[in-house]
Amino acid sequence: MIVASILLLLLTGGAALAAPPSLVPPEGFRVLDTPNDAGKSLSLVWKASPADNKDRKVEVWAVESPSADFKKVAEYPANTRYVKPGDFPWWSRPVGQGDHYVKLSSSKAFPIEDGRSYAVKLLVREGDQEVWSDVSQAASYPDRFNTAQVNNLIFALAFTGILLASIAAARRNPHVHLRRIAGLDAVEEAIGRSTEMGRPILYLTGSGGMSDVSTIAATVILGEVAKKVAHYDTTLKVPHRDPIVMAVCQEVMKEAYVQAGRPDAYKEDSNFFITDDQFSYTAAVDGIMLREKPAANFFMGSYFAESLLLTETGAGTGAIQIAGTDSDHQLPFFVTTCDYTLIGEELYAASAYLSREPVLVGTLRGQDFGKAFIMGVLVFGTALATVGVVVQTEIFHYVLDLFKDFK
Amino acid sequence: MKDFARRMVGIDRRLIFLLVAVAVLFPLLRPFGLPIKISPEVNAVYDYIEALPERSVFLISFDFDPSSKPELEPQGIALLRHAFRKNLRIIGMTHWLTGTGLADSVFSKVAAEMGKERGKDYVFLGWSPGGGALIISLGQDLYKAFPSDYQKNPTHGMPVLEGVRNLRDVNYMVSLAAGGAGIEMWYVFGKDKYRFEMAGGSTGVIAPGLYPFLRSGQINGLIGGLQGAAEYETLIGQRGTATAGMDAQSATHFVIIVLVILCNVFYFVLRGEKGRSA
Amino acid sequence: MIFLKRQLPLAITFFMGTAFALQYYIPHPVSEDAITNVSKWMQIISGFALLLGIASLFHVHAVKIQRQVPGWGYSLVLYVAMLGTIAVGFWAHGETKVNGAQTGFGWMYDYTMVPLQGTMFSILAFFIASAAYRAFRARSREASVLLAAAVMVMMGRVPLGQFLAPWTWDVTQWLLNVLNSAVRRAILIGVSMGSVALSLKIILGIERSYLGGGKDQ
Numbered sequence: 001m002i003v004a005s006i007l008l009l010l011l012t013g014g015a016a017l018a019a020p021p022s023l024v025p026p027e028g029f030r031v032l033d034t035p036n037d038a039g040k041s042l043s044l045v046w047k048a049s050p051a052d053n054k055d056r057k058v059e060v061w062a063v064e065s066p067s068a069d070f071k072k073v074a075e076y077p078a079n080t081r082y083v084k085p086g087d088f089p090w091w092s093r094p095v096g097q098g099d100h101y102v103k104l105s106s107s108k109a110f111p112i113e114d115g116r117s118y119a120v121k122l123l124v125r126e127g128d129q130e131v132w133s134d135v136s137q138a139a140s141y142p143d144r145f146n147t148a149q150v151n152n153l154i155f156a157l158a159f160t161g162i163l164l165a166s167i168a169a170a171r172r173n174p175h176v177h178l179r180r181i182a183g184l185d186a187v188e189e190a191i192g193r194s195t196e197m198g199r200p201i202l203y204l205t206g207s208g209g210m211s212d213v214s215t216i217a218a219t220v221i222l223g224e225v226a227k228k229v230a231h232y233d234t235t236l237k238v239p240h241r242d243p244i245v246m247a248v249c250q251e252v253m254k255e256a257y258v259q260a261g262r263p264d265a266y267k268e269d270s271n272f273f274i275t276d277d278q279f280s281y282t283a284a285v286d287g288i289m290l291r292e293k294p295a296a297n298f299f300m301g302s303y304f305a306e307s308l309l310l311t312e313t314g315a316g317t318g319a320i321q322i323a324g325t326d327s328d329h330q331l332p333f334f335v336t337t338c339d340y341t342l343i344g345e346e347l348y349a350a351s352a353y354l355s356r357e358p359v360l361v362g363t364l365r366g367q368d369f370g371k372a373f374i375m376g377v378l379v380f381g382t383a384l385a386t387v388g389v390v391v392q393t394e395i396f397h398y399v400l401d402l403f404k405d406f407k
Numbered sequence: 408m409k410d411f412a413r414r415m416v417g418i419d420r421r422l423i424f425l426l427v428a429v430a431v432l433f434p435l436l437r438p439f440g441l442p443i444k445i446s447p448e449v450n451a452v453y454d455y456i457e458a459l460p461e462r463s464v465f466l467i468s469f470d471f472d473p474s475s476k477p478e479l480e481p482q483g484i485a486l487l488r489h490a491f492r493k494n495l496r497i498i499g500m501t502h503w504l505t506g507t508g509l510a511d512s513v514f515s516k517v518a519a520e521m522g523k524e525r526g527k528d529y530v531f532l533g534w535s536p537g538g539g540a541l542i543i544s545l546g547q548d549l550y551k552a553f554p555s556d557y558q559k560n561p562t563h564g565m566p567v568l569e570g571v572r573n574l575r576d577v578n579y580m581v582s583l584a585a586g587g588a589g590i591e592m593w594y595v596f597g598k599d600k601y602r603f604e605m606a607g608g609s610t611g612v613i614a615p616g617l618y619p620f621l622r623s624g625q626i627n628g629l630i631g632g633l634q635g636a637a638e639y640e641t642l643i644g645q646r647g648t649a650t651a652g653m654d655a656q657s658a659t660h661f662v663i664i665v666l667v668i669l670c671n672v673f674y675f676v677l678r679g680e681k682g683r684s685a
Numbered sequence: 686m687i688f689l690k691r692q693l694p695l696a697i698t699f700f701m702g703t704a705f706a707l708q709y710y711i712p713h714p715v716s717e718d719a720i721t722n723v724s725k726w727m728q729i730i731s732g733f734a735l736l737l738g739i740a741s742l743f744h745v746h747a748v749k750i751q752r753q754v755p756g757w758g759y760s761l762v763l764y765v766a767m768l769g770t771i772a773v774g775f776w777a778h779g780e781t782k783v784n785g786a787q788t789g790f791g792w793m794y795d796y797t798m799v800p801l802q803g804t805m806f807s808i809l810a811f812f813i814a815s816a817a818y819r820a821f822r823a824r825s826r827e828a829s830v831l832l833a834a835a836v837m838v839m840m841g842r843v844p845l846g847q848f849l850a851p852w853t854w855d856v857t858q859w860l861l862n863v864l865n866s867a868v869r870r871a872i873l874i875g876v877s878m879g880s881v882a883l884s885l886k887i888i889l890g891i892e893r894s895y896l897g898g899g900k901d902q
Binding site: 418420423424426427428431441442443444446447472473474475476477504505508509511512515535536537538540541543544547548551611615616618619621622632634637653654656657658659660661662663664666667668670671674675 | 717720721724725727728729731732734735782791794795799800802803806807811813814817818819822823824832835836840842843844845847848858861862865869870873
């Protein structure tokens with residue numbers, strides 16, 4: 001009898017142990033307005049469970065109006081849709097990291113209108129079992145500010161402040177120390193060489209328009225070159241691709257000659273427009289180089305595929321060549337074919353160095369502060385992230401998130 | 408030897424041009440057909456398209472003009488062949504006015520080859536001015552940006568564009584770019600705002616400059632130059648002009664390497680002579 | 686006149702620049718509609734810029750032909766080519782193909798534009814060879830490093846190099862993905878800061894060279 005009872009107990013207990021645990025409704029399920037969006041979407045959040053697996057399905061059921069029936073709008077495996085690091089910044093996260101998050105956007109199947117309240121519930125299914133969550137309600141609204149990007153806005157405003165402060169400081173004292181750029185020594189040498197040989201100087205301002213930094217730097221350097229050229233009476237030729245840049249360069253050169261005390265030496269046709277087509281312009285300038293054989297060629301500004309066509313032709317005529325560009329893809333060609341090359345920001349620095357314009361000097365200083373900040377963040381952030389991985393903690397993400405770009 | 412070295416260092420450029428011309432022509436006439444190794448960045452583009460479900464929306468922007476045709480047209484042809492084979496819905500366009508005719512002829516040619524129909528399987532929207540502004544316009548409403556396609560057919564109601572309202576409905580995007588208006592612009596004004604996945608195809612010259620975007624995940628793949636096009640042709644199993652061109656490119660590279668080595672030999676011979684005479 | 690040439694453009698630049706810088710942080714549909722409309726305006730203005738370019742070209746070369754300055758023959762050729770292309774383009778209604786048949790405009794595109802542009806770009810291959818022969822000399826330590834890297838990448842990027850020395854492919858991949866990416870990133874960050882600084886100066890009216898004219902603008 002006792003043996004039979006024990007056997008019965010073991011059998012029923014075994015059966016109970018073999019039966020799957022009964023499903024529990026998703027913990028902490030709620031619906032809320034999707035943060036930082038243009039409206040017409042809702043966000044569903046609920047806590048992760050250790051029992052979530054690929055065989056368990058979560059169905060989203062929603063209703064458009066109180067009088068209608070709930071209808072299924074989406075379905076996901078239960079072990080998906082987690083909040084991962086980098087999805088949201090800690091200051092605007094709608095749910096904890098590792099929990100579930102689903103964004104329900106308006107669609108043809110389930111349109112969502114702003115200002116209207118929608119009821120949503122989840123159905124969790126696994127095998128033959130299923131369980132409903134509580135119903136949660138929320139309305140969707142468009143947001144006026146993306147709080148996930150507040151760090152981006154703060155940095156932008158801070159950089160603006162630093163830039164304005166640097167310009168103001170430079171206006172008070174323009175003699176800020178700027179490192180001498182090696183290529184600038186060659187400018188005098190190039191002008192002297194052209195004067196001795198009695199051959200013209202060719203100056204190109206690149207392919208960009210007046211809204212390009214490099215073109216502005218090129219026109220400033222042209223002004224300084226023109227001032228030196230005015231003293232020696234050397235011919236300066238400036239062929240253009242852009243009529244607006246040509247107009248600016250005409251004024252810049254005229255003023256340079258006036259400042260050098262040689263307004264009579266200025267020639268109106270020093271600046272001339274050729275065409276705005278890339279290779280037509282290149283062919284025309286190559287023709288000028290081969291016919292007139294300038295003693296010095298200046299290539300300042302932004303360039304594309306035409307760079308090597310110009311510089312190699314110039315090298316073939318025996319001219320001294322000085323280039324300055326922020327077009328990094330053309331740098332290898334300039335470096336190999338020109339005598340001196342100003343790389344990237346050296347072009348901007350050269351224009352500030354030569355002109356000592358407070359705005360240019362101040363801008364350079366402001367940019368230097370910005371770069372120093374970025375370098376500091378890179379070193380500091382890398383160190384923090386590495387330590388975080390080694391000691392297996394996520395606490396440093398509170399600092400690292402401040403420097404990330406979230407959408 | 409020194410005289411010879413002196414003459415060789417100052418050799419007429421036209422002889423070098425002649426050597427390069429022979430190096431390019433000879434393999435085109437007598438190809439040697441070497442295996443092409445696939446790089447991870449090209450493989451990434453292939454894998455992504457391969458994983459797209461049928462009738463997914465694939466946007467391809469031919470952002471180049473005829474000067475970059477030898478490098479970028481083979482990339483475009485290989486991508487279109489792959490996309491048509493996967494039965495994707497293809498939207499084509501361009502930011503370069505002078506490349507419009509070229510892009511349209513590529514579409515027509517590949518579509519005819521793969522038995523695909525304009526308006527049903529693909530649409531070529533053509534060119535519209537604006538650059539970044541055009542991308543924003545596409546991102547808001549494709550039909551306002553392009554009310555009609557290149558052949559003046561209304562885009563509204565086109566079967567290939569069913570369910571596509573703007574760039575948010577694009578599943579994958581590739582920009583074949585030769586310079587300014589290209590990959591960076593698509594990322595800044597397109598992907599950053601409208602969150603579609605994108606890759607880039609570029610000329611060999613600008614490809615190294617795009618590696619930072621690739622490494623940071625801003626583009627998921629990069630097809631660089633003729634080599635990239637040849638790798639993609641190998642992946643889709645349909646060799647074309649890029650693969651044929653790789654033999655010529657191999658020979659040319661070797662000619663340049665030999666010339667550079669010789670130039671350095673002559674340079675050191677002359678430098679040694681100067682050192683001894685000093 | 687000064688108001689129209691200076692103050693009004695500066696005011697418009699400040700207002701629009703600030704508004705659309707802030708637009709980036711505002712997801713509201715009103716903000717999205719604003720950017721959509723302004724993008725349309727920018728597209729329309731870009732279209733006008735094309736006309737401006739053509740008008741400048743016509744004017745400049747007409748003056749050259751009139752004054753018969755040295756090289757005016759080239760200006761005449763340009764005029765004939767431009768007018769001819771425009772005439773054929775209008776005649777073909779801007780179409781390159783009609784019912785599968787190529788139009789005159791399409792013929793001009795395929796048999797002049799494409800080969801001419803291709804030719805100009807192809808010259809680069811020859812120029813690269815001559816530039817490399819002249820410039821890739823191991824004059825110094827840095828030049829030697831440049832030379833070695835160039836040779837390895839030239840081998841690693843073509844099938845013949847990968848076949849003869851497979852290790853060059855791995856070295857090339859490392860150079861491109863690690864060293865090249867690092868340096869490009871540095872240049873990109875610096876240049877981008879320059880662009881941001883310039884944009885801020887233009888919006889705030891500190892930089893006015895885009896208005897045309899000299900320093901006193």
